[in-house]
Amino acid sequence: MEQKISSIQFTVLVFMNTLGTAIIFIPTIATRYGRENGWITVIFATLLGMVFILWLTTLIGQEDDTNFFKIMDNRVGKLISYCLILLMVSFIFFTTFANIWSIAQFVSLQILMGTPPQVLALISTFTGLIAVRYGLEVIVRSAEIFFPFTMLSLTLLALLVWPEAQLIRVQPVMQLNQAATFVGVLPVIALTYMELIVMLVVLPHVNDLRQAKKAFLIGGGLAGFCIIIVTFAAIAVLGVDGTVRHAYSIYVLGQNIQIAEFFERIEVLVAFIWFITIFFKVSTCFYFLSIALQHMLKVKNYHSLTVPLGMILLATAMTNLPNIFYDFEMMNSTYLILSYITGLTVATVLSLAMLIRKYKEKVK
Numbered sequence: 001m002e003q004k005i006s007s008i009q010f011t012v013l014v015f016m017n018t019l020g021t022a023i024i025f026i027p028t029i030a031t032r033y034g035r036e037n038g039w040i041t042v043i044f045a046t047l048l049g050m051v052f053i054l055w056l057t058t059l060i061g062q063e064d065d066t067n068f069f070k071i072m073d074n075r076v077g078k079l080i081s082y083c084l085i086l087l088m089v090s091f092i093f094f095t096t097f098a099n100i101w102s103i104a105q106f107v108s109l110q111i112l113m114g115t116p117p118q119v120l121a122l123i124s125t126f127t128g129l130i131a132v133r134y135g136l137e138v139i140v141r142s143a144e145i146f147f148p149f150t151m152l153s154l155t156l157l158a159l160l161v162w163p164e165a166q167l168i169r170v171q172p173v174m175q176l177n178q179a180a181t182f183v184g185v186l187p188v189i190a191l192t193y194m195e196l197i198v199m200l201v202v203l204p205h206v207n208d209l210r211q212a213k214k215a216f217l218i219g220g221g222l223a224g225f226c227i228i229i230v231t232f233a234a235i236a237v238l239g240v241d242g243t244v245r246h247a248y249s250i251y252v253l254g255q256n257i258q259i260a261e262f263f264e265r266i267e268v269l270v271a272f273i274w275f276i277t278i279f280f281k282v283s284t285c286f287y288f289l290s291i292a293l294q295h296m297l298k299v300k301n302y303h304s305l306t307v308p309l310g311m312i313l314l315a316t317a318m319t320n321l322p323n324i325f326y327d328f329e330m331m332n333s334t335y336l337i338l339s340y341i342t343g344l345t346v347a348t349v350l351s352l353a354m355l356i357r358k359y360k361e362k363v364k
Helices: 007-019 022-057 068-076 078-111 117-134 136-164 178-183 185-192 194-200 209-245 249-255 268-297 303-320 324-331 334-363
Strands: none
Touching: 007 022, 007 136, 007 194, 007 209, 007 268, 022 078, 022 178, 022 185, 022 194, 022 209, 022 249, 022 268, 022 324, 022 334, 068 078, 068 268, 068 334, 078 117, 078 194, 078 268, 078 303, 078 324, 078 334, 117 136, 117 268, 117 303, 136 209, 136 249, 136 268, 178 185, 185 194, 185 209, 185 324, 185 334, 194 209, 194 268, 194 334, 209 249, 249 268, 268 303, 324 334
16 A cells, blocks of 8 residues: 655654754764864754755655655666665665664663663664554654654753853854864764665655655754754753763753752653654664565565564674774764765765756757
8 A cells, every 4th residue: 555644744754863863972973073163063064964955855756656766776777776775775774773772772871770782672673663564654643743742852951951051161162173173064964964865765655745855854954953952052061071071961961950959860851852763763764674675675565574674683783783982983984984875876876867867858
């Protein structure tokens, strides 16, 4: 059965996928590069990310087919398409198991201390598996339900830590570390906007394609704005050294919330934000992998692939990311390179194919 979603639902799903891991890691990474200019690093990354989203929206035309991989076959031929799909599958597979293990480590270290991260990774994988088996429409409707609560949690986090903020901690603005401020844009984009190639599978399912392209920009821009606010708040409250020192700086930010010296340490707000955004990111990536493998293996129904795929993701997550320090090292090396190679290669090849097709039509 053909699954259709609205442009508003697509906006929400883009928002959830852009925040994903970024909401917890970006403040630390951006500040590590730009120091007191870390929030400016995120601003530049958001602007460039919007350009990349604009580029992605041009890759989907007015094709009747809602299967992105069939569209790729028609555009560039089956051989080139197969190579591109293989590249995308490698990248999204990497992203999915990294996200599964990241949330497992976070909960094991910060909330349920002593709980084996393997158990938490199993729970994360299982919930994503259930979501994918229910289908795309269920995933986006669930995202629509949780969107207001996510925005409320982000708003409360920003407002409740404001009394602890000291603007002197974000000064001087763009006077020091200027080069590093711009260099830091690269890993920030890799962890946020380059990963949005996963949304190309969802984009053809939107009812109104013109509205979908606007929705893509709105969702990405709103998520970028939230990350800017959170990064600014982290630096203003914790300081540069405090933000860089903590792997989960936004969680430490939540621990600074105090209301009338009575309500304290309500950092569960941060945990709630990450639980929700990670769930939808893992579910969307899981869905992408299932549809891609269905296309490559010529399977009639992707549901038969979900259980073995989930087992492979879980086993890979448990064996390839030993600790949080390795995660940060990976984000600045292997993942960074793979992210740009995948995102730019897919976008460039599909864009060239469209230009060649238009040229041939004009010649005829």
